[in-house]
Amino acid sequence: MKKDQIAFGIDIGGTNTKIGIFNTEGKLLSFRTLPTAKSEDPSHFIEQLAQESDHMLASELQMKLGDERIVGLGAGAPMANYFTGSVEHAPNLGWKNVPLKKYFEKYFLCPAVIENDANLAAVGEKKWGAGKDLTDFILITLGTGVGAGLILDGKLYRGYNALGAEGGHIIIPHEKKRLCSCGGMNHLESYLSAKGIKETISELTHEEWTIEKLGSLFRDGDLKATAIINQIATELATGFVSMGVLFGPQAFIIGGGVSKLGESFNQVVKKKMDEMIHFSLKGKIKIITATLSSDKGAVYGGAAHIIDEVSK
Ligand SMILES: [Zn+2]
CATH class of the missing domain: 3.30.420.40 (ATPase, nucleotide binding domain)
Incomplete structure (x- = not known):
């Protein structure tokens, strides 16, 4: 070139x-x-x-x-x-x-x-970003929707006829019922999209917070913010446990607007994931923030x- x-x-x-x-x-x-x-x-x-x-x-x-x-x-x-x-x-x-x-x-x-x-x-992170030195990772974009990109054995995996890798529509076992934008029930996207997180914030605080406000209150140790972070981290970790046990990736890379929650959020997700995941994978899958750009x-x-x- x-x-x-x-x-x-x-x-x-x-x-x-x-x-x-x-x-x-x-x-x-x-x-x-x-x-x-x-x-x-x-x-x-x-x-x-x-x-x-x-x-x-x-x-x-x-x-x-x-x-x-x-x-x-x-x-x-x-x-x-x-x-x-x-x-x-x-x-x-x-x-x-x-x-x-x-x-x-x-x-x-x-x-x-x-x-x-x-x-x-996912292809961008593999070539120039956080996935440069990895052969197997799952990139999750948390934005308006929840998307997933699979890099397996160094290559993008799309599924037959490019209809796979839709990690945002994995079903999350949950005490609540929340409709997904696709019409399904209790998909990861129902809880982790920007709209899903806003809904959780309003359920727990009866207020409207931005992702930035949630992040900064959480880092200051605010109790309500901590409860919200614990809940959404558990929901995301539940999705990661299912994807992780199936593909055995080296890492999950989090991109999209919600990745602005940063390293302190990643640590909570990792802790929850390690509590739930199969013993063979405990402590072995990293959670990293996408490095190219959140948008x-x-x-x-x-x-x-x-x-x-x-x-x-
Ligand atoms: Zn869905």
């Missing part, structure tokens, strides 16, 4: 789309956020992203789309399927049977791969993914 080559990482979210331009060492050279346009025909939106990317290239790197130094792009989108290159159905975006990879290649004039965002974040993990991962793909 030549020194002056660059790659795009793009993350299409329900509200915003993020575009990053990286060099092949994973340095972020340029970054933009745009509102995601919702329509049944997203080809215009991809064209708009290409125009914006062309401006970024011109103003910051004196390049334009089609330049031979552009390796390609990796894009994350809800329900994006690497194998088919399409998004079969993404209700949040109003998309049905969208040939996303084809649109990207048409408007960006370079090779493209698509994945779901948690898979991309740009999939953008880094998109660039990492296409760089790996073209150098195969």
